[in-house]
Amino acid sequence: MSKSLAAVRRTGDKQLTGNQQGVITMPRFMGFVRMEENIGMPPQSLFDAMDAYIGERQANGVFIDGGGLYGTEDAVNFVVREGEVTRVDGPYAEAKEIVGGWSLLEYATIEEAVADQEEFAALHAKHWPEVTVVATLRQISGGPEAPSA
Numbered sequence: 001m002s003k004s005l006a007a008v009r010r011t012g013d014k015q016l017t018g019n020q021q022g023v024i025t026m027p028r029f030m031g032f033v034r035m036e037e038n039i040g041m042p043p044q045s046l047f048d049a050m051d052a053y054i055g056e057r058q059a060n061g062v063f064i065d066g067g068g069l070y071g072t073e074d075a076v077n078f079v080v081r082e083g084e085v086t087r088v089d090g091p092y093a094e095a096k097e098i099v100g101g102w103s104l105l106e107y108a109t110i111e112e113a114v115a116d117q118e119e120f121a122a123l124h125a126k127h128w129p130e131v132t133v134v135a136t137l138r139q140i141s142g143g144p145e146a147p148s149a
Contacts, residue, residue, distance in 0.1 A: 026106050026107070026108065027106070027107055027108075027109070027110055027113065027139055027140075028064075028104070028105065028106045028139070028140040029104075029105045029106070029107065029113050029137050029138060029139050029140060030102065030103070030104060030105075030137075030138050030140055031066070031102065031103040031104075031105055031117060031120070031135065031136065031137050031138075032099050032101070032102055032135070032136040032137075032138075033099070033100045033101040033102070033124075033133055033134070033135055033136075034097045034098065034099055034100065034133070034134040034136065035097060035098070035100050035131060035132065035133050035134070036096065036097060036098075036131075036132070037071055037072060037097075037098045038071065039131055042127070042128050042131075043127055043128060045127045046123065046124065046127035046128050049123045049126070049127055050123065053119075053120065053123060054066070057105070057116075061106065062105055062106060062107060062116070063103065063104075063105060064103075064104040064105060064106055065103070065104045066101065066102055066103030066104060066105075067101065067102065067103075068100060068101045069098075069099060069100055069101060069102065071098070072098055075089070076088070076089055077089075097134065110139065113137060113139075114137065117135055117137040120135055121133070121135040
């Protein structure tokens, strides 16, 4: 079912003025894939399965953006501690798991998002079973609450 843009308010967008009856809030999510660093390239079958999976979700408007990340050898962190900013360049010897990929997604319901994330994880189990992958899904906040006075 297709909804007009006027009938859909994405979380985080400005509130509509006037009568908001019938406005649908579409929950947005950030997906992360975590795994050990330097475990090698995934098999071609996973790339093929992911192309089909993402293509379907792009076509129906669920997949907004996403991609893989390079390793930590070129990563840069800025650590704020006790009012001081320190730059820390990678690689990070203490890192056991890294974020290897990310996605920005939008679903009609939280239940739909969770079910789809399970399907995403199942693709990795099927096509790259020898690797431990943690697929995380987090709902995006509409913005921080105002601090208490």
